[in-house]
Amino acid sequence: MSEMVKKTLRYAASFFLIVTLNFAFPRLMPGDPVKNLIGEDVYVSEAVMEELRAEMGLNRPLYEQFTAYIGDLLRFDLGYSYHLHSPVAEVLRERIGWTLLFVGVSVLMGAVLGTLLGAYAGWKPETKVNRLVCCGFIALSCTPPYFLALLCLDIFAFELGLFPFKGFYDVPTPGSVMYHMFLPVTVMALFSASRNFLIMRGSVIQEKGQLYALYARAKGLYNISILFRHVIKNASLPIITLLALDFGFLFSGALFTEIVFSLNGMGTLIYDAIIGKDYPVLQGSFLVIALAVLLANMLADLLYAVADPRVRRPT
Amino acid sequence: MMQKEVYIQESVRQWKDIIAHHLNLDIRKYERTLNKFNRGGLFLFAFFLILALFPSLFAPYSPTERFISYESPSTAHLLGTNDIGNDILSELIYGARISMMVGFASASISTLIGLMIGLCSGYFRGTPDELLMGFTDVVLTIPKIPLIIIIGAFLHPSILTLILVLGLLSWESIARVVRSKTLQIREAGYVKSARCMGFSSFHIMASDIFPNLIHILLPKFMLATASAMISEASLSFLGLGDISMKSWGIMLSFAFSRGGFIRDMWWWYLPPGICITLCVMSIALIGFGFEGGKENEKRGVDTE
Amino acid sequence: MKTLLEVKDLNVSFQENENEKGKEKENVTAVFGVSFSIREKETLALVGETGCGKSVVAHAIMRLLPLESRVKGTIEFGGKNLLELSEKEMTKLRGKEISIIFQNPSLALNPVYSIGHQLAEPLRIHGQEKRKGKEWKKEEERKEKGWEEKEEKNEKELKMRKNNFSKVAGALKRVGFSNPHEYMGYYPSWCSGGMNQRFLIAASTMLDPVLLIADEPSKGLDRNRVAELENELEGLKEKSETSLLLISHDLGFVRRLADRVAVMYAGEIVEISDPSNLFERPLHPYTRGLLNSLPERGFVPIPGSSPPLSSPPEGCRFHPRCPVKEKRCMQERPDLKESNGRAVRCFLCL
Numbered sequence: 025m026s027e028m029v030k031k032t033l034r035y036a037a038s039f040f041l042i043v044t045l046n047f048a049f050p051r052l053m054p055g056d057p058v059k060n061l062i063g064e065d066v067y068v069s070e071a072v073m074e075e076l077r078a079e080m081g082l083n084r085p086l087y088e089q090f091t092a093y094i095g096d097l098l099r100f101d102l103g104y105s106y107h108l109h110s111p112v113a114e115v116l117r118e119r120i121g122w123t124l125l126f127v128g129v130s131v132l133m134g135a136v137l138g139t140l141l142g143a144y145a146g147w148k149p150e151t152k153v154n155r156l157v158c159c160g161f162i163a164l165s166c167t168p169p170y171f172l173a174l175l176c177l178d179i180f181a182f183e184l185g186l187f188p189f190k191g192f193y194d195v196p197t198p199g200s201v202m203y204h205m206f207l208p209v210t211v212m213a214l215f216s217a218s219r220n221f222l223i224m225r226g227s228v229i230q231e232k233g234q235l236y237a238l239y240a241r242a243k244g245l246y247n248i249s250i251l252f253r254h255v256i257k258n259a260s261l262p263i264i265t266l267l268a269l270d271f272g273f274l275f276s277g278a279l280f281t282e283i284v285f286s287l288n289g290m291g292t293l294i295y296d297a298i299i300g301k302d303y304p305v306l307q308g309s310f311l312v313i314a315l316a317v318l319l320a321n322m323l324a325d326l327l328y329a330v331a332d333p334r335v336r337r338p339t
Numbered sequence: 340m341m342q343k344e345v346y347i348q349e350s351v352r353q354w355k356d357i358i359a360h361h362l363n364l365d366i367r368k369y370e371r372t373l374n375k376f377n378r379g380g381l382f383l384f385a386f387f388l389i390l391a392l393f394p395s396l397f398a399p400y401s402p403t404e405r406f407i408s409y410e411s412p413s414t415a416h417l418l419g420t421n422d423i424g425n426d427i428l429s430e431l432i433y434g435a436r437i438s439m440m441v442g443f444a445s446a447s448i449s450t451l452i453g454l455m456i457g458l459c460s461g462y463f464r465g466t467p468d469e470l471l472m473g474f475t476d477v478v479l480t481i482p483k484i485p486l487i488i489i490i491g492a493f494l495h496p497s498i499l500t501l502i503l504v505l506g507l508l509s510w511e512s513i514a515r516v517v518r519s520k521t522l523q524i525r526e527a528g529y530v531k532s533a534r535c536m537g538f539s540s541f542h543i544m545a546s547d548i549f550p551n552l553i554h555i556l557l558p559k560f561m562l563a564t565a566s567a568m569i570s571e572a573s574l575s576f577l578g579l580g581d582i583s584m585k586s587w588g589i590m591l592s593f594a595f596s597r598g599g600f601i602r603d604m605w606w607w608y609l610p611p612g613i614c615i616t617l618c619v620m621s622i623a624l625i626g627f628g629f630e631g632g633k634e635n636e637k638r639g640v641d642t643e
Numbered sequence: 644m645k646t647l648l649e650v651k652d653l654n655v656s657f658q659e660n661e662n663e664k665g666k667e668k669e670n671v672t673a674v675f676g677v678s679f680s681i682r683e684k685e686t687l688a689l690v691g692e693t694g695c696g697k698s699v700v701a702h703a704i705m706r707l708l709p710l711e712s713r714v715k716g717t718i719e720f721g722g723k724n725l726l727e728l729s730e731k732e733m734t735k736l737r738g739k740e741i742s743i744i745f746q747n748p749s750l751a752l753n754p755v756y757s758i759g760h761q762l763a764e765p766l767r768i769h770g771q772e773k774r775k776g777k778e779w780k781k782e783e784e785r786k787e788k789g790w791e792e793k794e795e796k797n798e799k800e801l802k803m804r805k806n807n808f809s810k811v812a813g814a815l816k817r818v819g820f821s822n823p824h825e826y827m828g829y830y831p832s833w834c835s836g837g838m839n840q841r842f843l844i845a846a847s848t849m850l851d852p853v854l855l856i857a858d859e860p861s862k863g864l865d866r867n868r869v870a871e872l873e874n875e876l877e878g879l880k881e882k883s884e885t886s887l888l889l890i891s892h893d894l895g896f897v898r899r900l901a902d903r904v905a906v907m908y909a910g911e912i913v914e915i916s917d918p919s920n921l922f923e924r925p926l927h928p929y930t931r932g933l934l935n936s937l938p939e940r941g942f943v944p945i946p947g948s949s950p951p952l953s954s955p956p957e958g959c960r961f962h963p964r965c966p967v968k969e970k971r972c973m974q975e976r977p978d979l980k981e982s983n984g985r986a987v988r989c990f991l992c993l
Contacts, residue, residue: 034473038480045486053493060493162627166565166620168572171591171612174600182603235750242705242745243846244738244768246731253764257755272482279484280573284595294485298492298577310489317482333830334754 027335035322042314046307047093057082062106063302102311103304107297112308115293120312123289126205127278130212134274135267137213138220139260145221146228146259147251158225164218170280173211177284180207208285216274223266227259234258261332268324272317380624387618391436398429402585409602418606421590422597430585431610437586438615441502442568442622448506449567450513450560454552457517458544462525472518479511484570491579498581501574505567513559520555524548554629561626565619572615587611646680647886648704648854653677653716655699655708671953673699675910677716678979681854686880686887688897688918690933691907692949697890698746700907701856704888705743706733720854739769742847746859748839752831758842759827762811765849770803814845818875837868844875848885855879856888861896869896876900894937898922906930909950909960916985926985926992929961959989967991 050060058077062068068076081089096102102112141161145154164172181187187207231237232255240254282291290309297305329335390397399417405424412419418427460471487504494500524530525548533543574580575588578596582589594600594608655674674696681687689697702708704718706725718725720741725733742765745751752761808827815823818841831839840860848855857876861869873896879885880900891897897904898918906914906927914927925931932945947964950956956963962972971990979988 030469030473034476035480037473038477041477042481045481049489049493055493162623163616163620166569166623167616168569168576168588168612170573170576171615174591174595174608174612178600178603178605235745235747236753238707239743239745239751239843240753240764241707241734242737242743243765244734244736245764246734254753254756258753261755269479272480273484275482276484276573280576283577294488295577298488298579301492303492306489306492310485313485314482318480321480332755333757334832 031325035318038318039315042311042318043094043097046311047090049307050303051082051086051089060303061103063300063304102308105302105305107300107302108305112304115305116290116308116312119288119290119293122287123278123282123291124316126208126212126282126287126289127275129205130209130278131216131267131271131274133209133213134216135220135263138217139224139263141217142221142224143228143251143256143259146225147232147248147255149225149229158221161218161221164214165222167215168280169211169215169277170284172215173208173281173284176207176211204285204287208281208287212274212278212281215277216270219270219273220263220267224259224263227262228255231255231259257331261328264324264328264331268317268321271320272313275313275317380621380628383617383621384625387435387439387614387621390432391439394433394436398426398432400426400429402426402430402433404429409598409604411604412606418610419604421593421599421607427590427607427610430590431587431614434585434587434590434611435614435618437498437584438568438571438588438618441498441505441571441586442564444502445506445509445567445571446560446563448502449508449510449563450556452507453510453513453559454517454549454556456510457514458521458548458552460514461518461521462540462544462548464522468518471514475511475514478508483508484573487570487574488577488579491574491577496579496581498584501571501579501581505570509563509567509570513556513563516555516559517552520552521548524551558626558629561622561629565623565626568615568619568622587615591615645683647683647685647721648681648888649717649719650680650700650704651678651717651719653700653703653718654714655696655703656713657709658711658713672955673910673952674703675955677907677910677912679905679912679915681886681888683853683886684880684884686889686900686902688889688891688901688904689907690891690894690897690904692892694949694952695907696910696952697892697907698858701743701858701888701890704856705737705741706730707743735769738765738847738852739850740852741854741856742850742852743856743858744840744843744847744860746862748843749831749836751843752839754830754832756830757827758829758831758834759808759811762814762827762842762846762849763807765846766807766810769850770807810849811845814849815842817878818842818845819871837864837871840864840868840872841875844879848879848883851883852885854888855885856890858890859892860889861891861893869893873899894922894933906933909955910952911960911988912979912986913961913988914986915979916987920985926987927961927989928965928967928991932964932966 051057053060056073058073058080061080061082062076077083081092100113102116104110105112105115108115138161141157145158148154149158188204228251232251236258237250237255240250245253278289279291279294281287282289283295286292290313293305294309296302297309402425404426406416406420406426408420408422408424410416410420410424416426416428418431421427421430456471456475460468460475486508490504491500530543530547533547571580571586572588572591575586576592576595578592580586580589580592588611590611591608594604594611598604599607653674654672654676656670656672658670677696677700679687689700691697699708703714704720704725706714706728708714714726716726720736725736728736752758811827812823815826820826820841826834826838826842831842834842844860860872860876864872876887876889877900880887887900889897889901901918904916904918904921905912906921906929908929914921914925914930916926921930922934925934929945932943934940935943936945945964950960950963956973957976958974959965959968959972959977962968965972969991975990977988977990979986
């Protein structure tokens, strides 16, 4: 039970840290906090600046500012983007659905693909095909995701003309969504598969040397069924945790892929916000992404407890 | 004749023993595990390292020298020129230094932090361990790249902030590995006897535990370098890099945003991308090679 | 009594340092010219020091050795040479006719499956084979029945599962668990080593194998547990037709259980005898030394240590440690000589 309490405490601390970081950034970073809070390139007069300063409570003590900030968060008020002329929460709500769909689909596909191929490659690491596949995945995992996206876009969209090279902005039908998403999802799935592949391969190589695998053989299981009936479940346990930890990394990778493929999600939003120094949007995006990753980690912890009997030992 | 051969073999063995003894790095173990790919990685890495150390020997021009812009590859400019007329090949060669520097510098920072936190947490156990590992877990769940993006956006991009931010935010996995290894080592007889003899904690950590951590730190350091280089390239792509010091990531970013991609100038955007991939791969392969030792030990049935 | 297993001239070598190029491949011969036989319902014990190749013999019989090992000789089991069988044919024998109890029960059980699941596994694996054969014959009859077929199949599966369930419960009861249904939901990590040991015995004897190999079953157990284990194995011997190959370095344990004892030293069998003769009148100097090193016989250790298997001494392998060696012991390798039911590998005995 104390393990549960510890985990919960850690998640609470993570949550608190994320919120605090988000609160602290515009106030600690060099430059005028007002500028940091509304965005740098917004032109406002001195008078308006002072007005805003008073309105945002920047001349009040910090703890008051912090409680006000928490209050705002609870009302889903993430500030106002002067660039996009709309509240940040609304902008994010519009965009995040697409990104989550994109990330979810590709992470899932990558997990399945990487785990299965990795398991097989770990089972028979000496064969030529498996060595080749392994090299391919090492190369993939060493490629920055956006470069991979650029390459695919160039080859399949520009040279071969098989796929569109821009995202969609009109009302999407399922067909057009598939058509537009195919290439980016493939790139992301490959990228996430490459990470899972390497972990799974190493894990299987380690697990198959364990005694229970030998005992499974002694019980009369034939070669490959030892892998599927005994080794794979043990070997995929670390994958669950790593998948969650990787989720943040993959999420970031997805942002870059979105930018390259001009998909209408968080990635392009962040890219535009960086160029336009639209700090409120950046902060809001960070908060949302960090919370999504936190949630993914919690989910993985729960899943792990269900999958591994060693964790839920009765006392 | 026989004796001479034996003598030579013996001297090589002694030499390896010395390295094994002083650096606690048993080369023989790695020799066995380094296969063709790892050797290839080593070779590639040496190539990039030489480029990074002596770019002026290889680059045909200075990277800031200006020619006609948007030129296709020719004998004068093997990879053409970019939007402001710089020779792309020269840029590429000078970029090696910056990309690798960012990678190694930030990996050094993160390895150092990870080592300290892991060592303290594993050695002292109890409350310090709980606190430090709790902190590590908390930091681990915060997504790095978005955080770096937001910090990078507030601070004006410079290579130093990039190194610092990357280094300060990626030590957690190293800390965890170091901690678990330290927990193992501190139970070993020689550490216990050192404690009984009354050596200070710092002395034991530095002279008894640290040497045994080298062989797990080395692969971790390499992999941290590789991932820092990817992160640097990604951040540069978003325009958060230092424009005055052109790394491969910035070259790629410029090729994307300043017309290289639209004009289909593959000689502009392909080489830096390939260089990043190859360089990262060579470093990662060396890391895997160092790591591989463990894998091999586990093979084979115990011949009890 | 009929001979069940006949091992002749078994040689097992491992290649080491495979990856190192340029250097000669170093061969380690773990088992050297081992021959013995086990009759039906007999218990043969294989004793010797750690690292003398006992477990390798066991693994060789089950064909569980890693791929890089070289196995020579013949292992005849029920008229078939096991070393010539294909992997598929071998899998049919494993767990059903020959099964093994490993020395580390907590590691031999898969941590992520429940005890019940793992105990039922041999039933599932080998039950399916039988059913497949029968089903194939009945295939045509079934086709006529049409839609009923599916339901029937489900019913059969359910029946089989129930059957398995009760069999597992029975097996658990046999090894001394009074409430087997509770333990079936447990996982290996929740149980002690002794409990896991009994689970393992239950799993390995589930299908009443003709030959059971127990690889150091008493290792790492305390006195009480060893006594319990002894009772279980004894009960097993009485109740079933199983022959037992018992591998151990615990001499007292072996004496109480075995019908015959083979002593191994450095990859060779040096003496085979019935236990009472072996313990009262040991022939080979190594056996004598081994017995003298027992606590109740004065705790006198054998001087020196076992030779490395990569470079065994010339002549008799025991000569560097032998108190009564002669000149020819250092040059010639003695053969295993047999006389009135005992065999010994020594020039000076018999």
